Amino acid sequence: MSILDILKYISIVVVGLLPIMNPLTTIPLYMALTSRMTPANKKLQAKKACFYAFCILSTFLLLGNGIIALFGISIPGIRVAGGIIILILALRMIFSGEDSSSSVDTETTEIKHADLDYSFSPLAMPSLAGPGSIAVVMGFGSQIPDGSYMLGYSIVIIGILITISVAYLALASAHIIEKFLGEHGVQAVTKIMGFLLTCVAVQFLASGIRDFYIEFSTM
Structure with missing residues (x-):
């Protein structure tokens, strides 16, 4: 296989994965969860999130079928679980504008920054x-x-790495958006994005339930 063929297949992986991952939709969630964190911890959260995402996708690439068989889970199950998690967080964003980590009423720097690991x-x-x-x-x-x-596998992993790098650049630029909008603008965008994330969560749940119905109806 030539270098051009390898580059072509890598680009196919990136083009196929990037729209599904869509790191732009993670920015409002990232901004909401890290709103009270120090700049250094915000950057660390972005790095760790992208590292974990790379490890998760690489693991499912290499051991996906074995993991699903071992734990008896399925893609519809993962979709429903993910939908529930996103729905809970999205509702918090809508009704409070912030995650519960930043709602602690105290003046201490440690708690005010809410340096939790998301x-x-x-x-x-x-x-x-x-x-x-x-x-x-x-x-x-x-x-x-x-x-x-x-x-x-090497081609797919390189494609995953490139996609994750794009995601990191998106998260790392979130502070620019935050500085441009200001505090009240961020709160408004957080509520709007919370609504959009709610729609995404409902779509996840609906797709998962539909897939469960199709799976069990054909048994």
């Missing part, structure tokens, strides 16, 4: 490495021809 859940999973992204990665893995597993 990097794995919900930022990495289900936001960046959600059921859709997992399904896409497993789909690419299933298309690798026999005898080319090493090269095929």
Whole structure:
């Protein structure tokens, strides 16, 4: 396989995965969860979230079928679980404009900054490495021809890495958006994005329930 072919397949992975991951939709959630954090911790949360997302997608690429068989879960199950998590957070964003971590009424710097760790859940999973992204990665893995597993998995992993890098750049630029909008603007955008995330969560739940119905009706 030539270098041009490798680059072509890597681009196919990126083009297929990036719209599903859509890191732009993670920005309002990231801004809401890290609104009281120090700039250094915000940057750390973005780095850790992207690292965890890369690990999750790579693990499901290599061991996805085994994980699903071992724990008896399915993509519809992951979709429903992700929908529930996103729905809870989205409703908090709508009705309070903030996550509960920043609602503690105290003057101490440690609690005011609410330096909690949201990097794995919900930022990495289900936001960046959600059921859709997992399904896409497993789909690419299933298309690798026999005898080319090493090269095929390497191509998909490089594509995942490039996509995650784009996601990190999106999260790292969130402070620019936050500075431009100001405090009241961020609160308004948070409520609007909370509504949109609610729609996404309902769509996740509806898709998962539909897939469950199709799966069980064909048994």
